[in-house]
Amino acid sequence: MLRTEEMLLNVGPQHPSTHGVFRLVITIDGETITEAKPVVGYLHRGTEKLAEDLTYTQIVPYTDRMDYLSAMTNNYIVVHAAETLMEVELPERAEFLRVIVMELNRIASHLVWFGTYLLDIGAMSPFLLAFREREQILDLFNDLCGARLTYNYMRIGGVKWDVPEGWLDQVRAFISNMREKLKEYEDLVAGNEIFLNRTRGIGVYSADEAIDYGLSGVNLRAAGVDWDLRRDRPYSVYDRFEFDVPVGKNGDLYDKFTCRMEEIRQSLRIVEQAVDQFPEGPVMAKVPRVIRVPEGEAYVQMESPRGELGCYLVSRGKDKPYRLKFRRPSFYNLQILPRLLKGENVANLVAILGGIDIVLGEVDA
Amino acid sequence: MQAWMWLGPVIMLFVVLGFVTLAILFERKVIGWMQSRIGPNRVGPWGLFQTVADVLKLLLKEDIVPQKADETLFKLAPVIAFVPAFAVVAVLPFTDSLVFADIGVGLLYFIAISSITTIGILAGGWASNNKYALIGAMRSAAQMISYEIPLVMALVGVIMAAGTLNLSGIVEAQKEMWFIVPQFIGFVVFFIASLAELNRTPFDLPEAESELVAGYHVEYSGFRFAFFMLAEYVYVFAMSALTTVLFLGGWNPLFGFTFLPPLIWFLLKFSLIVFTLIWIRATLPRIRVDQLMQLGWKVLLPLALFNIFLSALLKEIPGIGSYY
């Protein structure tokens, strides 16, 4: 046996595959990882602290910047928390608009995941092809609310803008186009032997472990736990749509890939139904100009592209929250990383990290 | 004669540099097209001078040697990597008359000299005193050693059929039938192994961007980095030319279309190979390092050995034996 020496390798915070400013201190023996220590916090902006000094209207643009790949869901969770305590009745049209934009945002987010994940394991083209389709969603959002990433679209009591003319038809066109492109993506990678070899059986964990670590979203479902808040704890108007929840078997990277691809398909289904049933009416409920949330506290949850996005709001009846805590799914999902990396190859590191699908803005809040 | 001795290589150097410039542009353009983009288009018409601008930028950049690096070795490594890349071009026959050194063991020379580049890469990675560079260099060494063997083994079939190690002789032997048909297994093994030798996707592990940042040349910048890049693309040139010579019949025309000059035929086939390399790079993800070893030792090597055995066997069968 050759004497081998362990080496400390500092991956990040500036590294092409850490998806932001994430740092991972790994101890490697040759190319085998013996220990991995994640270090987060490089992007901590103190959103929760800032929120204590902001009115509810002002918090919304800040949430855009947490999970910047799906700002719509972040918008939703904070207005949803306030609305829950205020017990506001929302106009239907607003609810439908919210569902449409949230699902479109989910597709956009999964497309980014698809692209960057394939980039992580070394394929270039899927990244740009996925961004090509994502661009269409961003253009739709741009038409709807005047921004491509930081939407600031939802307000307590509804949404800021009604749909512009012809927007729904554009959404319909996008749906049919996206279905085609999904097929293309799967042709491009799903049957690819190199891809299969790099994803099958890598980063496996059991359903019990997933639950124990508090994983959520695709990370939980890929391990075989059939749990989707849209279906099991319906919020907004999700109970009116038909959709399936894709579930994996052993939580390996390939299951995560198929789950996310299938989720895009299901999201398209939801958007299609929502567009078809789109009701008439106002998009804002009657809410006071200065929003004061009645005293009390509430924990609300929703299914963001990355998992269970929650918001724990403590209000003391003021126009500013007393305490606002976000349950950020990336933060929870990332905890399992050291356990998954132990004994893995360095090349699998980026694949496993990519498979968790973190957004550092969200991890660090 | 004396003038030719000096002028020839200089011309060749410029031809190769011209190819590298064009190849990089072509690669970026093709990959751009495959990704619904248009590729570089800002410098010169159609972006023609993009690579020139890039090279100029690299040459003008500050020459940085990390403080903790082994300075001598660090400076020497790009040279060690580049010189063999250029040296192998000497034996490549582009047409029956256009060849610089028509030596008897041309194929052996090519294989032997090209292995030296690994030392340059290893030295560069080691001398950088950077962990990513070290891992990249180690991967490179392991990969080169593992794939050199199936590469050479795959060629044994060709050598047996041609009966010579002289590259011009091998092309001559393909007048009737290109070796890609009888030596198909050999071709496949050779092509995959050559991809690995070239460090190109899906075998670009030594510089795996998403894992090792830039692998062995992570600490290099300026013209030293340019040398590594140059070596890589000169190898693309040399390897594509070698594949053309060995399996695609060199300058021999297809279907007896002799109205095109031999050099054009050579360039056509050569371009096809280069395009395929780029195409593969645009499509495939990177293979993992342990799977790379498995593929090399457990799949390609047995296949190559089987190919030798098969060629020897088929050579004895009357009728088709003449092709082997």
Added chain:
Amino acid sequence: MTEKDREKEKQHETHPGGEPAGKTESHKGGNDRFLRDNQPDEQKGAVQSQGKGETDSDTVDSSDVKQPADSAAKKAAAAAKAKAAAAAKAKAAGAAKGGSIPGRASAKKKKEPPEPSPKQPVLDRWVRIIRGALGEEAVEDAMINRPNGHLPTLFISKDRWLEAARLLKEHEELAFDYLQNLAGVDYEEHMEVVFHLFSMRHRHAVGVRVKTERENPEIPSVTCVWAGADWNEREVYDLLGIRFTGHPDLRRILMPDDWVGHPLRKDYEPFDEGV
């Protein structure tokens, strides 16, 4: 425009009972908004017609976003009347649900809605289980968080929290195996750590709140019970300074290691007064 808006607002705020609008009808359940079909029609109608002016607000004129005040005000008045009736009923039903702790009293001392919460028996049962296993003092208090979809909420004593956590996870009937959320709150009089637990097996949720004193706050770590608590406890420690005894690696997680103070505490004074 602004004046009119202010008027609307006034109407909203000064409706009977002196309570903010939402509170008096808490029995409708905040999370159950999708059940709106069951709700009184007049109110639904009111809500929907109020914003009529906005149906074509894709024109960019910002005044479109604001509502035509006249009709809206009228509808608001109608709605307020309905609410007044509801409030009166609620008041008649009377007796505030007792047992709230002083700090949280004002929120929970509101009028008991006519019917008891559907989750009340469940909560009582859980309290019995925990008290039975760990003694009477383990559960300090229990309540139903009505606006939050009738979430049963337990107040566990911090001395018994680790055992209680084990019980919550391992007891057949409870089986809270999934840690949904872990948050720390600084209530100025005391600190609190709030756990939202969920059972994947039984599909039920519970909120658990563990109080600790403000000086030298400390509660037992439950990392050994739910692995997912690890980073969250570090986060709470980092931002609020609550020490989790028994945590394997209690370091700062979001703030730099040499940071002074715990930013989410209400008495936190930023060292750097901003740029």
Added chain:
Amino acid sequence: MLGLLKGMGVTLKNMTKKKVTYKYPDEPVKMPERFRGIQHFDPEKCIVCNQCARVCPTDCITLTGRKHPDPNKRGKIIDTYDINFEICILCDLCTEVCPTEAIVMTRNFELAAYSRDELFKDMEWLHDNNTKIRGGSQ
């Protein structure tokens, strides 16, 4: 092996398809009507109600006003009005609360500058930023 070839087919097919990129600096990107670009400010309309400064989540708006010079008229007129685009997040809240539409969004978005100081825009600059105003005809 078949999967690899299928993937190669996809990339080859995309090679001949229409490209989707903009030639950005050469061809200006057309932004939709609602786009939230740099604000245009109209001092005439401003009534110095301070609402924009108060609603701004990042406190990037500073303004001062003075009494109306004409003693017969009530109210105030604007004196200075600055937006610091180093921290402005173009969230649209200021235009949303403005009762007189003195501040409105435009579709201009190019803010790049060589110095941070250049990002501090005063009333005059904001007033001159009067192209592509939301809801306007230009």
